[in-house]
Amino acid sequence: MRQLRVGDVTVTSIIERDGPWRTPAAMFPTWDADLGAEHIAALEPEMFDHASGRMVMTYQTFVVRTPRHMILVDTCTGEDKELPPPLDFDRQPWRDGFDALGLRFADIDYVFCTHLHFDHTGWNTSIVDGRWIPTFPNATYIFHRREYEAWERAALDPSDPQARIFAMNCEPVVAAGQALLVDDDYALDDTITLTPTPGHSPGHCCVEISSRGQRAIVTGDLIHHALQVSDPSLHTIFCWDPAQAVTSRRRWLRDVVDRDIDVLPVHFPHPVVGRIVADGDAFAFRYRRGGHD
Numbered sequence: 001m002r003q004l005r006v007g008d009v010t011v012t013s014i015i016e017r018d019g020p021w022r023t024p025a026a027m028f029p030t031w032d033a034d035l036g037a038e039h040i041a042a043l044e045p046e047m048f049d050h051a052s053g054r055m056v057m058t059y060q061t062f063v064v065r066t067p068r069h070m071i072l073v074d075t076c077t078g079e080d081k082e083l084p085p086p087l088d089f090d091r092q093p094w095r096d097g098f099d100a101l102g103l104r105f106a107d108i109d110y111v112f113c114t115h116l117h118f119d120h121t122g123w124n125t126s127i128v129d130g131r132w133i134p135t136f137p138n139a140t141y142i143f144h145r146r147e148y149e150a151w152e153r154a155a156l157d158p159s160d161p162q163a164r165i166f167a168m169n170c171e172p173v174v175a176a177g178q179a180l181l182v183d184d185d186y187a188l189d190d191t192i193t194l195t196p197t198p199g200h201s202p203g204h205c206c207v208e209i210s211s212r213g214q215r216a217i218v219t220g221d222l223i224h225h226a227l228q229v230s231d232p233s234l235h236t237i238f239c240w241d242p243a244q245a246v247t248s249r250r251r252w253l254r255d256v257v258d259r260d261i262d263v264l265p266v267h268f269p270h271p272v273v274g275r276i277v278a279d280g281d282a283f284a285f286r287y288r289r290g291g292h293d
C-alpha cells in the first residue's frame with residue numbers, strides 16, 4: 001500500500017522494519033502445530049516465510065491526512081532508545097520514509113497511540129541534551145487514560161521492563177503538556193474516533209477513520225498476525241490480559257466480517273490493507289489488492 005484513500009482521507013505507511021520475525025510457537029503460547037499448519041497453508045503468501053518457518057511482520061507508522069489534520073498513528077520503536085538486539089532497528093528507514101512524504105516534524109497535528117508498548121511509541125520522543133522531549137513540537141498526543149494510568153502505576157516498580165519505556169516515550173509528552181488523556185468515547189471529530197479493544201494492553205484502542213461513507217480501522221495489536229484471524233484464541237506472549245484480548249478480538253471480528261471496512265493492522269506486511277471475510281464458521285484475512293495505489 002503506498003496510499004489508501006478513505007473518502008477525503010488518505011493513509012500512507014512509513015515502514016521501520018520488515019521481514020520474517022518470530023515463529024508462531026514463540027509468539028503464541030497455545031500454538032498447536034497440527035491445527036496451525038492448516039492455517040499457515042491458507043495464509044496470504046506475503047504473511048509467512050516458509051523457508052524459516054517464521055511469520056513476516058512489519059513495524060510501521062500510519063500517516064493519516066484528513067482535510068483538517070495531519071495525524072500519525074503509532075510511532076514504531078524510534079531512535080536512541082537502546083533497545084536490545086534484535087529490536088535495535090536502524091532508524092534511517094523510518095526517517096527516510098517520513099522525509100519522502102514531504103513532511104517535517106512540525107507538520108504533525110496529532111499523534112495517536114493505539115497503546116503504549118515500546119514499538120508503538122518510539123518516535124513520540126527524541127533525546128536533546130540528555131532529555132527526552134516530544135519529537136513533534138506542535139502535536140497533541142492522544143493516549144487512552146486507562147492505558148496511561150496502568151503503565152504509570154507499573155512504572156513505579158523500576159524493575160518493570162515497561163518502566164524505562166514509559167519514562168522515555170510517554171511521561172515526557174505529558175510533562176511537556178502535549179498529551180491529551182482520553183476516555184472510551186473519544187472522538188477527534190466526525191472523521192477520527194477511538195474504539196476500545198482492551199486485553200493486549202489495559203487500554204488498547206483501534207483508531208477508526210470514516211469519510212464520505214467509507215471506513216477504515218487501524219487495529220494496532222488487536223491482531224499481530226493473520227493467524228489470529230484464522231484462530232482468534234491465539235493470544236501472544238505480550239498480552240496483558242490474554243482472556244480479555246481474545247474476547248476483544250472475537251467481538252471485533254464478528255463486527256467487521258464481510259463488511260466494506262478496510263483493515264490496517266500495524267504489523268502486517270505490504271500491501272497491508274485488507275478485509276475480514278467469513279471462512280465457514282471462522283474468519284480469514286484477505287488483502288485488498290488494487291483499489292489503492
Ligand SMILES: [Zn+2]
Nearest residue numbers: 117119120221
Ligand atoms: Zn506491536
